[in-house]
Amino acid sequence: MFKVFLHLAFLFEFLTLTLGQDHEKICREKWTLFKASSACYKKFPSHECFDSAEANCVHEGGHLVSFHSQKEMQFITDRYSQSSIDRLWIGFHKVGNTWEWTDKTEVDYTFWIDGEPKDHENQLPIAAFTYLFDENKWLTREKNETSGYICKYLLK
Numbered sequence: 001m002f003k004v005f006l007h008l009a010f011l012f013e014f015l016t017l018t019l020g021q022d023h024e025k026i027c028r029e030k031w032t033l034f035k036a037s038s039a040c041y042k043k044f045p046s047h048e049c050f051d052s053a054e055a056n057c058v059h060e061g062g063h064l065v066s067f068h069s070q071k072e073m074q075f076i077t078d079r080y081s082q083s084s085i086d087r088l089w090i091g092f093h094k095v096g097n098t099w100e101w102t103d104k105t106e107v108d109y110t111f112w113i114d115g116e117p118k119d120h121e122n123q124l125p126i127a128a129f130t131y132l133f134d135e136n137k138w139l140t141r142e143k144n145e146t147s148g149y150i151c152k153y154l155l156k
């Protein structure tokens with residue numbers, strides 16, 4: 001009798017865990033979950049300028065990716081930087097004299113390569129991209145240049 005009870009208890013726990021996971025947030029198909037930030041990420045390889053990349057991310061229900069820790073960035077770039085020449089827009093851009101994330105989250109983490117961020121001579125609007133060749137550190141680039149990009153949306 002006790003054994004049966006034990007089995008039931010395990011079954012119950014199993015069901016709670018399994019069903020619990022269904023309730024737990026999951027990302028849309030082809031998006032990657034990073035639990036610690038409760039967000040989903042996806043790489044878009046088609047080359048776009050910064051503004052259309054951001055517009056497409058908004059269309060997808062998010063923004064260009066923002067990073068708030070080394071772990072978050074490593075997790076994502078490990079998955080998405082497949083080739084050493086892959087340059088991917090992230091959502092960090094210069095607005096006036098300030099660097100901000102397009103999703104308006106706090107700037108609490110940056111990973112610039114030495115010498116960056118620097119202003120470009122011609123004063124065109126600039127934003128940041130991440131580059132596997134340089135250990136995924138960030139570089140500045142004019143917004144009208146094109147590259148692939150990473151979108152991020154928060155789970156609700």
Ligand SMILES: *[C@@H]1O[C@H](CO)[C@@H](O)[C@H](O)[C@H]1NC(C)=O
Binds near residue numbers: 144
């Ligand atoms: C970006 O804009 C500048 C100034 O209009 C232009 O000289 C440059 O060729 C543009 N770059 C691209 C990739 O369109």
